[in-house]
Amino acid sequence: MLFVRNVAKLKKIIKQKKNQNVTIGFVPTMGYLHEGHLSLIRIARKKCQFLAVSIFVNPIQFGPKEDFKKYPRNLKKDLRMLKDEGVDLVFYPSVKDMYPADYKTSVYVKELSKILCGASRPHHFQGVTTIVLKLLNVVQPDIMAFGKKDFQQAIIIKKMVEDLHLDVKITMGKIIREKDGLALSSRNIYLSKTQRKNAVVLHESLKWAKQAFKKGLRNPKETIKRMKMTIKEKNGRIDYVEAVDPCTLQPVKKLQKGTLIALAAFFGKTRLIDNTIL
Amino acid sequence: MLFVRNVAKLKKIIKQKKNQNVTIGFVPTMGYLHEGHLSLIRIARKKCQFLAVSIFVNPIQFGPKEDFKKYPRNLKKDLRMLKDEGVDLVFYPSVKDMYPADYKTSVYVKELSKILCGASRPHHFQGVTTIVLKLLNVVQPDIMAFGKKDFQQAIIIKKMVEDLHLDVKITMGKIIREKDGLALSSRNIYLSKTQRKNAVVLHESLKWAKQAFKKGLRNPKETIKRMKMTIKEKNGRIDYVEAVDPCTLQPVKKLQKGTLIALAAFFGKTRLIDNTIL
Numbered sequence: 001m002l003f004v005r006n007v008a009k010l011k012k013i014i015k016q017k018k019n020q021n022v023t024i025g026f027v028p029t030m031g032y033l034h035e036g037h038l039s040l041i042r043i044a045r046k047k048c049q050f051l052a053v054s055i056f057v058n059p060i061q062f063g064p065k066e067d068f069k070k071y072p073r074n075l076k077k078d079l080r081m082l083k084d085e086g087v088d089l090v091f092y093p094s095v096k097d098m099y100p101a102d103y104k105t106s107v108y109v110k111e112l113s114k115i116l117c118g119a120s121r122p123h124h125f126q127g128v129t130t131i132v133l134k135l136l137n138v139v140q141p142d143i144m145a146f147g148k149k150d151f152q153q154a155i156i157i158k159k160m161v162e163d164l165h166l167d168v169k170i171t172m173g174k175i176i177r178e179k180d181g182l183a184l185s186s187r188n189i190y191l192s193k194t195q196r197k198n199a200v201v202l203h204e205s206l207k208w209a210k211q212a213f214k215k216g217l218r219n220p221k222e223t224i225k226r227m228k229m230t231i232k233e234k235n236g237r238i239d240y241v242e243a244v245d246p247c248t249l250q251p252v253k254k255l256q257k258g259t260l261i262a263l264a265a266f267f268g269k270t271r272l273i274d275n276t277i278l
Numbered sequence: 279m280l281f282v283r284n285v286a287k288l289k290k291i292i293k294q295k296k297n298q299n300v301t302i303g304f305v306p307t308m309g310y311l312h313e314g315h316l317s318l319i320r321i322a323r324k325k326c327q328f329l330a331v332s333i334f335v336n337p338i339q340f341g342p343k344e345d346f347k348k349y350p351r352n353l354k355k356d357l358r359m360l361k362d363e364g365v366d367l368v369f370y371p372s373v374k375d376m377y378p379a380d381y382k383t384s385v386y387v388k389e390l391s392k393i394l395c396g397a398s399r400p401h402h403f404q405g406v407t408t409i410v411l412k413l414l415n416v417v418q419p420d421i422m423a424f425g426k427k428d429f430q431q432a433i434i435i436k437k438m439v440e441d442l443h444l445d446v447k448i449t450m451g452k453i454i455r456e457k458d459g460l461a462l463s464s465r466n467i468y469l470s471k472t473q474r475k476n477a478v479v480l481h482e483s484l485k486w487a488k489q490a491f492k493k494g495l496r497n498p499k500e501t502i503k504r505m506k507m508t509i510k511e512k513n514g515r516i517d518y519v520e521a522v523d524p525c526t527l528q529p530v531k532k533l534q535k536g537t538l539i540a541l542a543a544f545f546g547k548t549r550l551i552d553n554t555i556l
Contacts, residue, residue: 007443104389105407105441110382129383137443163383165285165415 001082002089007138010091014140023048026141026168028132031055032072032186033081036176040145041085043173047143053082054091054135056098060106061127072189091139098134106130109163112156115249116262117273120239128153129160136161136168144168149175149183151262151275155249175274177203183274195267198234202265205230205241206276209261213278218255231265239264239271246277279360280367285416288369292418301326304419304446306410309333310350310464311359314454318423319363321451325421331360332369332413334376338384339405350467369417376412384408387434387441393527394430394540395551398517406431407438414439414446422446427453427461429540429553430527453552455481461552473545476512480543483508483519484554487539491556496533509543517542517549524555 004010017024025048027040045051055078062068075092082090106126112118113125136144146154158170176184181203182196191199205227217223220243227241243252246260255278262275282288295302303326305318323329333356340346353370360368384404390396391403414422424432432450439446454462459481460474469477483505495501498521505519521530524538533556540553 011443011445103441104387105385105438106388107383107385110384112382134441134443160383163381163412165289165412167289 001079001087003079004089004091005093005097007093007097010089010138013089014138017050018140022050023143024139024141025051026054026135026139026144027051028054028056028135028144030057030071030186031078032074032189033078034176034184034186036147036149036173036184038081038085039176040147040173041082041087043171044143044145045086047171048141050088051086052089052091052139052141053087054093054139056091056093056131056135058098058127058131059095060099060130061124063121063123066121067187067190072186091135098131107133107160109156109159112152112159112249116152116240116242116244117264118152120264125153125156129156132157133160133164136166141168143171145171145173147173147175149185149273149275151246151260152249155247181207183272185272187270187272190270191267195235195270198236199267199272201231201234201236202263202272202274206261206263206274210276210278213255220252220255220259223255223261227261227263231263236265236267239266241265279357279365281357282367282369283371283375285371285375288367288416291367292416295328296418300328301421302417302419303329304332304413304417304422305329306332306334306413306422308335308349308464309356310352310467311356312454312462312464314425314427314451314462316359316363317454318425318451319360319365321449322421322423323364325449326419328366329364330367330369330417330419331365332371332417334369334371334409334413336376336405336409337373338377338408339402341399341401344399345465345468350464369413376409385411385438385442387437390430390434390437390527394518394520394522395542396430398542403431403434407434410435411438411442414444419446421449423449423451425451425453427463427551427553429524429538433525433527459485461550463550465548465550468548469545473513473548476514477545477550479509479512479514480541480550480552484539484541484552488554488556491533498530498533498537501533501539505539505541509541514543514545517544519543 025044027044029037057071059068107129108126109129118125154172180200182200209223224241228238241263244260245252252259259278264273303322305322307315335349337346385407386404387407396403436448458478460478487501502519506516519541521533522538523530530537537556542551
């Protein structure tokens with residue numbers, strides 16, 4: 001497994017692979033890998049000949065009061081896991097190389113970036129699209145995998161790829177959960193024992209919404225109200241619970257098959273997200 | 279000479295060229311070509327095996343009160359000129375194909391985009407960087423040529439290319455002028471006979487600044503004041519006259535070799551730009 005820190009060196013390797021007509025797969029991550037990341041790596045592994053994974057905690061997608069500094073990192077463990085998955089190359093750039101002092105360029109996908117998670121994290125998705133475009137230009141993959149837990153992120157990146165005429169194909173991997181249903185996230189490590197137990201309510205409220213929909217509940221307001229109540233009962237502080245169209249991310253007036261129910265809530269200082277498709 | 283309107287078709291052609299290791303040159307234009315464009319085409323022609331030119335009047339780089347609708351167009355004449363120059367491919371996309379109804383993505387180079395021309399045309403450079411990135415992703419050129427008349431534009435695009443790790447090399451062609459010194463521009467056609475005569479003052483004021491610098495004038499304020507006076511005497515309405523660092527575009531405190539003197543002024547409703555390097 002190649003370990004590359006430098007953009008120019010990576011470009012050289014990629015150029016060789018391209019010249020040999022090797023198909024390239026790519027999974028961008030912020031490290032501190034869990035089964036969610038590994039599931040994406042396994043999907044991508046099957047679809048390409050050369051698989052690159054990046055580990056980069058991207059400062060510009062964190063707000064000034066968010067957890068950039070304390071975001072969990074464990075490079076050694078990550079590398080062991082990636083090697084075990086048969087990854088061919090790990091790209092681990094420095095913040096200084098990605099954003100030198102005179103760095104000035106950003107990419108923005110309007111409308112989609114300011115709703116849901118974007119409403120409470122105003123510069124988050126601009127940070128995500130900017131780093132993903134930079135990485136895409138270096139790695140030049142044929143396929144790239146994103147997880148459905150960050151559903152909005154995947155939709156925004158798909159839109160950017162389409163609008164900018166990029167060639168990469170985007171695959172979405174399903175949400176991987178703990179046994180009790182909590183969606184895997186590197187941030188779960190922040191949770192206290194009680195918070196960890198309470199956080200299961202996120203998935204439970206989504207399961208309830210799905211059940212209720214099956215039994216005939218079509219009113220998004222009613223569904224959202226009930227979900228919020230349930231989450232608050234477990235000391236979750238709601239950021240948002242919304243029922244939206246899975247492509248435009250705009251609120252729906254009536255629930256239907258395919259509607260995305262997405263939510264974010266704080267347990268203590270830890271903000272968790274989850275979602276389901278009806 | 280190939281004439282292509284469709285992105286997918288162009289991508290297919292480019293892919294073939296790439297597979298054959300053919301070097302690709304690119305000159306993006308808004309059409310209504312003049313010797314300024316042709317000089318760039320000749321520079322690019324010498325540096326590549328396959329030369330593509332785009333003609334696209336890019337709506338998003340015009341302000342709501344600017345001249346998008348009346349911007350001069352003459353496709354037939356343009357195509358004749360491009361054929362004569364040995365251009366291999368002309369890309370002439372529709373506005374609808376470049377910006378479909380659900381288009382959402384933009385690229386912005388901060389600081390550099392809000393000064394000089396950006397101060398009076400606030401969304402202009404965002405429009406320029408967005409279309410250039412889109413075109414770069416489709417044409418994938420090895421080299422691309424821009425004119426020094428739009429000096430700020432070239433600097434901003436260079437910054438975007440660097441920040442986004444794009445591989446294209448940017449060449450800058452010198453300003454091409456009429457016999458009396460007026461910089462060539464598709465917009466010169468808007469000028470009345472009197473305005474056309476008066477507009478020569480732009481180049482004359484720049485020539486004066488250069489002469490004065492040679493004779494020892496180092497004070498930018500004094501230089502700018504004198505230039506503004508001269509332009510106003512010929513009924514030019516000043517947008518800006520500035521002496522700046524040619525890389526950062528920030529005002530200099532003392533003129534020196536390499537300083538960029540850049541200006542924009544209106545003659546009637548027509549906004550003209552020009553510049554020189556000391």
